Amino acid sequence: MPFLTRLFLRTSLVYFILALVAGVLAAIGPVEVLGGRIPAMRPVYFHLLMVGWVTQLIIGVALWMFPKFSREKPRGSDALTWATYGLINAGLILRVIGEPMQAADGAPVWGWLLVASAVLQLLGGWAFVANVWGRVKER
Amino acid sequence: MPRLSVWMVRTSLLYLGTGFTIGALMLANKGVPFAPRLWSLLPVHAEMLLIGWTVQLAMGVAFWILPRFRGERPREGLAWAAFALLNTGIWAVAAGRLAGLSAGVIAGRVAELAAVGAFAAHAWPRIKPPGVD
Numbered sequence: 001m002p003f004l005t006r007l008f009l010r011t012s013l014v015y016f017i018l019a020l021v022a023g024v025l026a027a028i029g030p031v032e033v034l035g036g037r038i039p040a041m042r043p044v045y046f047h048l049l050m051v052g053w054v055t056q057l058i059i060g061v062a063l064w065m066f067p068k069f070s071r072e073k074p075r076g077s078d079a080l081t082w083a084t085y086g087l088i089n090a091g092l093i094l095r096v097i098g099e100p101m102q103a104a105d106g107a108p109v110w111g112w113l114l115v116a117s118a119v120l121q122l123l124g125g126w127a128f129v130a131n132v133w134g135r136v137k138e139r
Numbered sequence: 140m141p142r143l144s145v146w147m148v149r150t151s152l153l154y155l156g157t158g159f160t161i162g163a164l165m166l167a168n169k170g171v172p173f174a175p176r177l178w179s180l181l182p183v184h185a186e187m188l189l190i191g192w193t194v195q196l197a198m199g200v201a202f203w204i205l206p207r208f209r210g211e212r213p214r215e216g217l218a219w220a221a222f223a224l225l226n227t228g229i230w231a232v233a234a235g236r237l238a239g240l241s242a243g244v245i246a247g248r249v250a251e252l253a254a255v256g257a258f259a260a261h262a263w264p265r266i267k268p269p270g271v272d
Contacts, residue, residue, distance in 0.1 A: 050188065050189075054193060055155075058193075058196060066140075067140055095166065098170065099169075102169075102170065108171075110170070111169075111170035111171045112170060112171060113170065114166050114167065114169055114170025114171075115166075115167045115170045115171050117166060117170075118162075118163035118164070118166040118167040118170070119163065119167070121159060121162070121163060121166075122159050122160060122162075122163035125155060125156055125159035125160075126156050126159070128155070129152045129153075129155060129156045132152065133149065133152060136140065136144075136145055136148045136149050136152070137140060137145060138140060138141065138142055138145055139140065
């Protein structure tokens with residue numbers, strides 16, 4: 001199993017656990033953290049699960065199992081794969097921080113954190129599509 | 140990878156990109172509001188990523204890697220029907236949600252159900268022990 005696949009799969013497992021923690025917090029209700037009420041755990045829970053766990057698990061397995069891009073570059077562009085990993089995870093982490101904080105105190109900085117999160121995840125998603133597209137081919 | 144898997148996986152990748160784009164617009168709008176009506180795209184975002192991306196990718200990969208019978212994938216037409224029905228269903232559900240037409244949503248869900256039934260009928264005999272041809 002290539003290094004980048006292991007990285008995606010292990011990261012996805014960490015998010016799987018974090019998602020379930022967020023699920024517990026969402027079930028409990030608004031949580032007292034950092035001296036304020038931190039609501040909005042439900043979207044955090046769902047996106048940790050679907051982006052952090054499911055999507056990254058799929059990406060890791062696809063990088064490993066899909067047909068080779070070419071003899072010289074069997075897994076396509078490593079740079080795009082690293083970009084996918086960095087962008088999606090940076091974006092997701094910003095969301096996990098920004099969404100509850102914005103709901104808690106509404107300061108503009110948290111809103112802009114969500115904008116940054118959106119842009120990073122968007123670029124990460126399309127980077128994966130661009131990288132893997134050429135590997136989805138008939139033999 | 141067989142032709143149908145190429146179609147399913149590439150279509151699922153397009154849903155991934157489109158679903159992420161809609162999600163990014165909604166998230167940015169949540170952070171710094173600029174178009175309140177974007178929130179109405181939430182069901183389309185969910186439909187594209189849950190059914191269009193995740194479910195369709197799983198079907199495409201399953202069609203590729205499940206065991207074959209002497210190198211053949213029997214009843215391939217059922218899997219092609221599943222591909223057509225699933226994507227028709229996704230668009231019907233999305234359009235129905237956007238237009239507030241419950242008939243569209245119901246028709247879309249029925250098409251998705253038919254897609255899954257057709258795919259299950261195709262895949263069922265391919266789930267077999269080694270050496271069974």
